[in-house]
Amino acid sequence: MSGTLTEQTMTGGCQCGAVRYEASGPPLEIYVCHCTECRKQSASAFGISVIVHSTGVRLVHGTPVRWSRLADSGRTVDCFFCPECGSRLWHGDKERAETISIKGGSLDEPPEITSAVHIWTNSKLAGVTIPDQATRFCKEPE
Numbered sequence: 001m002s003g004t005l006t007e008q009t010m011t012g013g014c015q016c017g018a019v020r021y022e023a024s025g026p027p028l029e030i031y032v033c034h035c036t037e038c039r040k041q042s043a044s045a046f047g048i049s050v051i052v053h054s055t056g057v058r059l060v061h062g063t064p065v066r067w068s069r070l071a072d073s074g075r076t077v078d079c080f081f082c083p084e085c086g087s088r089l090w091h092g093d094k095e096r097a098e099t100i101s102i103k104g105g106s107l108d109e110p111p112e113i114t115s116a117v118h119i120w121t122n123s124k125l126a127g128v129t130i131p132d133q134a135t136r137f138c139k140e141p142e
């Protein structure tokens with residue numbers, strides 16, 4: 001992997017600390033997703049997806065467990081979480097997919113979401129404000 005001046009290592013883990021990981025940054029893209037699945041997954045108002053190259057992701061401690069679900073698109077979403085505390089860590093199988101989606105709240109240093117792309121805004125909770133300049137899609141970008 002070629003190093004650049006902007007390369008950075010991001011660290012993260014679950015709520016209890018049993019699973020820890022590192023990922024090479026900067027992120028390829030950051031999405032804030034207002035879909036109902038992300039709301040369930042995060043048990044909060046929206047999900048934060050930090051897209052990184054799978055090859056840059058290293059497990060530092062513990063082993064996450066996989067739960068898979070079928071998305072509306074027909075694709076299978078592989079969801080990885082801590083077997084101890086249940087915190088969701090990332091979506092996508094890093095052994096098979098080129099990129100995975102790290103769940104933003106699991107990062108030690110919170111991701112900068114000022115310029116994140118907002119998706120599924122048609123199911124956004126009332127009271128959640130999207131920055132005026134943010135790129136947004138009412139569903140998923142084509």
Ligand SMILES: [Zn+2]
Nearest residue numbers: 014016082085
């Ligand atoms: Zn945990």
Ligand SMILES: [Zn+2]
Nearest residue numbers: 033034035038
């Ligand atoms: Zn979503």
